[in-house]
Amino acid sequence: MATNTDKYEAEENFPDFSRQDSMVRTHLTQDMYKNLFKKLTPLGVSIDKCIQPACEYVRDEKIIGLVAGDEHSFEVFKDLFDPVINEQHSGFGPSEKHPKCDLDADKLQIDGVLDENYVRSCRVRTARNLKGACLPPCISRAERRLVEKVFTEALNSLDGDLKGQYYPLQSLTKEQEQRLREDHFLFQKPDSHILVNSTACRDWPTNRGIWHNDQKTFLAWINEEDHCRIMAMQKGGDIKGVFARFARGLKEVEKKMQANGHGFQWSERLGYLSACPSNIGTGLRSSVHVQLKHLGKHPKFKEICTAMQLDKRGTGGENSATVDDTYDISNAARLRKTEREFVQHLIDGVKKLIEMDKTLEKGGKVEVPKA
Incomplete structure (x- = not known):
C-alpha cells in the first residue's frame, strides 16, 4: 500500500x-x-x-x-x-570509537570526600534504553508498556540497600505525589523543545513512573526522555560512595534484565545509545551541588566552567536560577571517556573551583584556565 x-x-x-x-x-x-x-x-x-x-x-x-x-x-x-x-561532541569522526564501560569506583583518585563546607550533595545518573524497542520519539504504546514492564521487573527484584518500590505517574495518590515532589524525585510532563517537538511526550502520563529504593539513594525514571534514567544520590561530599552505589545498581539491573532475555541498546563505536545524540557514549552526568559565594559572582564564572569542560546550572536543573550561591556543576561531555573518567574529571574540576572560591575570599585573583 x-x-x-x-x-x-x-x-x-x-x-x-x-x-x-x-x-x-x-x-x-x-x-x-x-x-x-x-x-x-x-x-x-x-x-x-x-x-x-x-x-x-x-x-x-x-x-x-x-x-x-x-x-x-x-x-x-x-x-x-x-x-x-x-x-x-567537538570532533568525533566516523573512524573514532568510544571506550569500553568502566564503572570501577575503586579507581577514583580522591582522598576522603569533597569539601563539605562547600559541597552539599552528589549525584550520578545515566540513560539506558531497551534493545529492540523504538526510542521515545517513535515508540508505540505496546513498546512503552514493554519498557515499563522490563525495567520495573528488574528494579523491583533488587534487594538489600537497593530494595525499593515503583510509583506509576497515572495512579499516584495525592500523598505519594506530594512526597515525591518534596523529595525532588517527581518529574513533570516535559516542556523542552526536543521532547515536545519530537512527539516523545505522547500519551502522557501512561506507562511512566518513578522507582526509588527505601533509603532514597537510588532512583529510576521510566519512559521520560529515554526508556530509563538511573541515578544514585546523597547529601554531602561522598562522590565515590555515590558512584559505587550507582555502578552496583546499574550492573544489577542489567544482570536481571539479561536473565529475562533483554539488554541495553549499545553500539561498539558509539557506546550506549540515546534518543538525543548529545547523550550517546556513557550517557553519564555526574554532578554536585556546590556553594561558591565568591566565584559565583565572578564575571567570568561561566567562561571558567566552559574552559574546564564543566556545565553550570541552577539547583533546580537546566535553565533554573541558583539559590544561596549554590550551583549544580557537572561534566559537560558524555562521549570519548569512560564513566569513571568523567566522575574523576568532575572531582578534579570541583576541587579547582573550590580553590578559586577560597582565593577570591582572601582577595586574590583567578583567571580563566587554558582549555
Missing part, C-alpha cells in the same frame, strides 16, 4: 529551515535528504521522524534538531548522524 510520502519526490518534501538554526540545517543537504528520504530502519523509522525537531521554530537558540527513532537510526541515517555527532 502506498503512503502519502510515496506520492512525492524528496525535493517537494524538503523542510523549510528559514526560521530556525540547527545542526540539521547545517549538515542536511537536498542531495543527502534525497538519498535518505525513502529509507526505513528495521523498525520502520524514517529520516523525517528523526529531523522533526529541526522543523519546529525555536527562538534565539541553535539546537541539535536530530533525534534517533531507534537504535538503527544511527547507522541507517549515518550520513546525517555522523556529522551532527562530530559537531555536537
Whole structure:
C-alpha cells in the first residue's frame, strides 16, 4: 500500500529551515535528504521522524534538531548522524570509537570526600534504553508498556540497600505525589523543545513512573526522555560512595534484565545509545551541588566552567536560577571517556573551583584556565 510520502519526490518534501538554526540545517543537504528520504530502519523509522525537531521554530537558540527513532537510526541515517555527532561532541569522526564501560569506583583518585563546607550533595545518573524497542520519539504504546514492564521487573527484584518500590505517574495518590515532589524525585510532563517537538511526550502520563529504593539513594525514571534514567544520590561530599552505589545498581539491573532475555541498546563505536545524540557514549552526568559565594559572582564564572569542560546550572536543573550561591556543576561531555573518567574529571574540576572560591575570599585573583 502506498503512503502519502510515496506520492512525492524528496525535493517537494524538503523542510523549510528559514526560521530556525540547527545542526540539521547545517549538515542536511537536498542531495543527502534525497538519498535518505525513502529509507526505513528495521523498525520502520524514517529520516523525517528523526529531523522533526529541526522543523519546529525555536527562538534565539541553535539546537541539535536530530533525534534517533531507534537504535538503527544511527547507522541507517549515518550520513546525517555522523556529522551532527562530530559537531555536537567537538570532533568525533566516523573512524573514532568510544571506550569500553568502566564503572570501577575503586579507581577514583580522591582522598576522603569533597569539601563539605562547600559541597552539599552528589549525584550520578545515566540513560539506558531497551534493545529492540523504538526510542521515545517513535515508540508505540505496546513498546512503552514493554519498557515499563522490563525495567520495573528488574528494579523491583533488587534487594538489600537497593530494595525499593515503583510509583506509576497515572495512579499516584495525592500523598505519594506530594512526597515525591518534596523529595525532588517527581518529574513533570516535559516542556523542552526536543521532547515536545519530537512527539516523545505522547500519551502522557501512561506507562511512566518513578522507582526509588527505601533509603532514597537510588532512583529510576521510566519512559521520560529515554526508556530509563538511573541515578544514585546523597547529601554531602561522598562522590565515590555515590558512584559505587550507582555502578552496583546499574550492573544489577542489567544482570536481571539479561536473565529475562533483554539488554541495553549499545553500539561498539558509539557506546550506549540515546534518543538525543548529545547523550550517546556513557550517557553519564555526574554532578554536585556546590556553594561558591565568591566565584559565583565572578564575571567570568561561566567562561571558567566552559574552559574546564564543566556545565553550570541552577539547583533546580537546566535553565533554573541558583539559590544561596549554590550551583549544580557537572561534566559537560558524555562521549570519548569512560564513566569513571568523567566522575574523576568532575572531582578534579570541583576541587579547582573550590580553590578559586577560597582565593577570591582572601582577595586574590583567578583567571580563566587554558582549555
